[in-house]
Amino acid sequence: MDGIVEEQWSVFLRHWDVSRDQEVALAEMVTAEPDRHDWRVVDAAFDRLVCSECGDRLSRGPVACSACDLAHGFRYAAIETDRPGVRLGNEHAIRVNVSVVRRPQVTSDNEVLVRRLLLPVLLVGHLPSIEEAQRMSALVKRSPQAQKHILIEQAIEEIARHQRRAKRRSSK
Ligand SMILES: [Zn+2]
Structure with missing residues (x-):
């Protein structure tokens, strides 16, 4: 899970030619201006600061x-850029899911479960419709533990299948 943000942080460090011992200073700069950075970089920066x-x-x-609540709110000022295709x-869905899974204590167990299981599907580029998301939260509520x-x-596999079919149709 942390790999999703860590990879981007490494790229960011290389880009600014910052060594590992300057990371905390850089993290402080990034979190002071979250609206100027990609959300993955901002989330990784928070991980490097102690509340x-x-x-x-910080934020977790x-x-x-x-x-932590305050920092958690600030993270949402960060930039989201959809990947091509x-x-x-x-990207917004990924960041919300990552944020919930990485701070599970503020969300219901049911929602954490759904968001954690959805992540792999989101990472390959799918996105459940509002109806599909609603069906899923109804399903998790009524299913026995x-x-x-x-x-x-x-249910998630079904959504992924459905979207793969739709994509094939639209690319013909
Ligand atoms: Zn705290």
């Missing part, structure tokens, strides 16, 4: 930490 209130990685602390809004995981996986 002065709770001592966790417990529900009650106001400093993916559905519009795919023991079968939740498998039922959600099946």
